[in-house]
Amino acid sequence: MDELALLKRSEGPVTRGRIARDLTALGLREGDTVMFHTRMSAIGYVSGGPETVVGALRDVVGERGTLMVTCGWNDAPPYDFTDWPEAWQAALRAEHPAYDPLLSEADHNNGRLPEALRRMPGAVRSRHPDASFAALGAEAAELMADHPWDDPHGPGSPLARLVERGGRVLMLGAPLDTLTLLHHAEALAQAPGKRFVDYEQPVSENGQRVWRRFHDIDSSDGAFDYSSVVADGHDPFEVIARGMLAAGIGRGGTVGAAESHLFEAADVVEFGVAWLERELGGTPG
Template identity: 45%
Template sequence: MSESLRPAPPSPCVTRSGLAGDIRALGLQPGRAVMLHASVGALGWVVGGPDTVIQAVLDVLGPAGTLLMFTGWEDDTFALDTWDEARRQAYLREKPPFEAGRSRADRHNSILAEYLRTWPGACRSDHPEASVAAVGRLAVDLTRDHPHDYAYGPGSPLARLVDAGGASLVLGAPLSRITVLHLAEATARLEGKRVVRYRMPVLRAGVRTWETFEDYDTTQRLVAGAPPDYFGLIARAFLEAGQGREGRAGAAPACLLDARDLVAFGAAWMERHLAGDGRPNPQAP
């Protein structure tokens, strides 16, 4: 039989109890706040699908813990001003406004983001591009009063996660997707940070209103010339420095990283390795 026609080896069977055991082995403690980044497919054949992944994390956290995920918004308008006139006018006339309780999570942030957004008792922050969803004891506190501009910096859900002694939990997802490092971007002392402005429709007092938002560029590169995957480089350097815990979750690599330590490490890494124009800093150790 041709190699190309051979059946793929079966994926390992992943259960709720087994996944919870893997997460406990990473060191996640009950009562903690944790931001999850996970790939369901990378874990293996999960009995019960995405719901099982969320429930396993909640099992470990217990009733005093809090689970967060970055949600964003499924249908963004970042490139609105570059669209052809007919498409742009159609969006301006009829694009539904962002509503925290209804607007879909961005599917690129993992299918789990939408599952958590619609989980019983979930809260979601009121920002169309940078929203997070949370379930648990601190869900309201972590998602309230999301800043309109610079939505990943001080006062954001990411900053509150750090203040709460939280962590990032990665289950099979790329290290480059660790959202809390956007807080490191916001706080790193670098010249030449890219600033973007974009428009999105939101619901204010029952009226659809187009608003302009301003932030550092979190979708491309913070500064010109920065490596395309510097979040991944930072997270890997953090782990290689002996910080964080690594292990396995089902068939996938997994790790648990303290949010405060990671943000401080990430900001310092950016300041050491990137000059104001994004080039490697020749003075870096």
């Protein structure tokens, strides 16, 4: 979409001050710890791009607040490289760079904001290569510390700590199916048929590049088979999020030109776990 179209959509440039005012009207407060997901084009023409959005968020939450994003690792080795011919595997194992929280780019599929935030002075990124998060602000170090190697969306994860600290989730023009915190609900839910993945990625330990094996819920193809409870063409996370909104959970408003929502993290997980256990059977798999 070109600049003129974005300007028309948002009725002029969306400035740092305008975003801050809209976020305040939505209910974001000073001192909040908030994980946010953003689709820049939905906001309109943002004067200054990602720096403006992060600046506006920091203006609202203040020095006592914390911002958090999901990063991942854009250049991680493919999950299925272990199916490659042995010579190809050997070449990858010999030279693929280790994940570096300071240098490894955030997954481009997560948009521009995670990469912008994780590169800002004072930002802290978690140690897990595939499920990394980044945070900036008063509680950044505590949120990111000792990210579990296995079950990185479950207990002890940055997502779990977001809930424990009374955090919030902001969908800033982002589709509801990108509500990453619902992976934490999947990790916690006691329902049959939970799907897991095992994979290998290189990390740095004591200054040495080593290949480590990881175990996690299948956050790419789905931790459960949702086909019996979600109609074809519909994303289960969007269905769950729409259910939350219909139940009066969360607040809606407009930031720039973007339809946006603000949720309490604990409410998302409580509703998500209850929905999963109710719809999928409610007994351990």
